[in-house]
Amino acid sequence: MLNLRLTLESFLFAWDALKSNLLRTILSLLGVTVGIFAIIAVFTIVDSLEANVRSSLDFVGDKIIYVQKWPFEFGSDFPWWKYFQRPVPTPREYQQLRQQLGPNNKGIAIFAANSGNTLKSGSNSVSDCVLQGVSYDFRVVSNVPIKEGRYFTNQEMDAARPVAIIGATIAENLFPNGNALGRQFKARGQNFTVIGVMEKEGKKLITISSNDANCIIPFPMFMKMFALSTTGFGGGPSASIAVKGRDQDEGLLDLEYEMRGVMRNIRGLKPREDDNFALNRPEMIASAVGKLFSVIGLVGGVIGSFAILVGGFGIANIMFVSVRERTNIIGIQKSLGAKNFFILFQFLFEAVFLCLIGGAAGIALVWLVTLIPQDALPLTMSAARVMLGLLISVAIGIIAGIVPAVLAANLDPVIAIRAK
Known part of the structure; x- marks a missing residue:
């Protein structure tokens, strides 16, 4: 109980000292405020940037393995020449893979895309749109957020019917009066009927994944309009195959092992030959993104720490001045029975309170910055x-105040009382 009372009195002494030197207190706070603002602002920007990038990469899906020509590899030593001659996945391989894969998958899809298309409906048009051909199970391996209408039927897929699911931007430009369902538009000379409209996604840092300017059509219709590339270089769009794994297959190890065996059999590879295809997972991208932003966060933290270091030196300097000014009072307190830890806590509390108030001000400034509307990169402070x-x-308050507090606590009361 006595310790609690002494601690409370230390708090009150520190608070009175801060109020009695208001101008000095405010000036001391500025260094800590700037330092905390710098370091928390850096971390907030990095966190928001990483969240935006990860959100932009949601289109790659979860628990998915992609069959592609190029692997998801990163680094300066990427052996591109090793993969240059690989063939790209084909519709025939998709059909064989679909027939030969066992029960370890929840769905398999093939898809391809062609960008830079202009869609027209009457006098309205919208340019730079993506035409994406997909098979029926595409909604299993990827997110297709339909707001109005429906998805394709198996019959529409098999018959290569000219139906489409369009993004919000396309719907707003082609049919400004609303009610896009059942309406027709033309793309590359082919008439399409709208059966679905996707939810609006808005701007993203990585806009390649946005559905707003995306027009999804059945894959057989897509093949009628475009000649698929067999090399991945020129001559038309190239296809990718995606397989959705089951939840009970931890790490998708069973599915990957099965897919590798089936694909090697489909392509007639001998036991000693290397794979001429890549089995890619979104986790590879997520891991690379995580490592990248860890480095960025570390660099930002180091830069911000210099600012907080300056603020810490400012607090330490003020605390030394405060000890010198109150030496006489310290002597009186000790002569009346004040223990060393009471004096120590008194100055430590003062340093910590200074830093806490300055830090809270810096955090408040960062929070105010996050309230500024941002389209491309909305900031969120966690x-x-x-x-x-x-x-x-x-921590800065303790480090900056510990030496002055120890000096104050160890003053001889007789000498301290005589100090001027």
């Missing part, structure tokens, strides 16, 4: 970053 900022403030 509770974890708020706690980090406060913890850093406490």
Whole structure:
């Protein structure tokens, strides 16, 4: 109980000292405020950037294995010449893979895309659209967020019917009066009927994944309009195959092992020959993104730490001045029975409070910045970053105040009382 009372009194002494020197307190706060603002702003931007990139990559799906020509590899030593001569997946391979794969998958799809298309409906048109041909199970391996209408039927797929699911931007431009369902538009000389409209996604940092300017059509119709490339270089769009794994297949190891065996059999590879295809997973991209932003966050933290270091030196300097000014009071307190830890806590509390108030001000400034509307990169400050900022403030306060507090606690009361 006595310790609690002494601690409370230390708090009150520190608070009175801060109020009695208001101008000095405010000036001391500025260094910590700028430092915390810098470091939390950097982390907030990095977090928001990473979240935006990961959100933009949602189109690659979860628990998916892609059959493609090029592997998801990153680095300066990428052996591109090794993969240059590989063939791209074909519709025939898709059909064989679909027939030969066992029960380890929930769905398999083939898809291809062609960009830079202009769609027209009457006097309205929209350019730079993506025509994407997909098979029936595409909605299993990828997200197709339909807001109005429906998805394709098996009959529409098999018969290569000219039906389409369009993005929000296409719907707004071709049919400005609304009610796009059942309406027709023309793409590359072919008339299409709208059977579905996707939800609006808005701007993303990586816009390649946005559905807003995407027009999805049955894959057989897509093949009528475009000649698929067999090399992946020129001559038309190239196809990719995606297989959705089951939840009970941890790490998709069973599915990957089965797919590798089936694909090697389809392509007639001998046991000693290397794979001439890549089995890619979205986790490879996620892992690379995580490593990249870890490095960016580390660099940003180091840069921000210099700013907080300057603020810490400012607090330490003020605390030394405060000890010198209150030496006489410290002597009186000790002569009246104040223990060393009471004096120590008094100055430590003062340093920590200074840093906490400055840190809270810096966090508040970052929060105000996040309120500014941003289309491409909306900023969000997490509770974890708020706690980090406060913890850093406490740590800086302890580090900056410990030496002055120890000096004050160890003053001889007789000498301290005589100090002027």
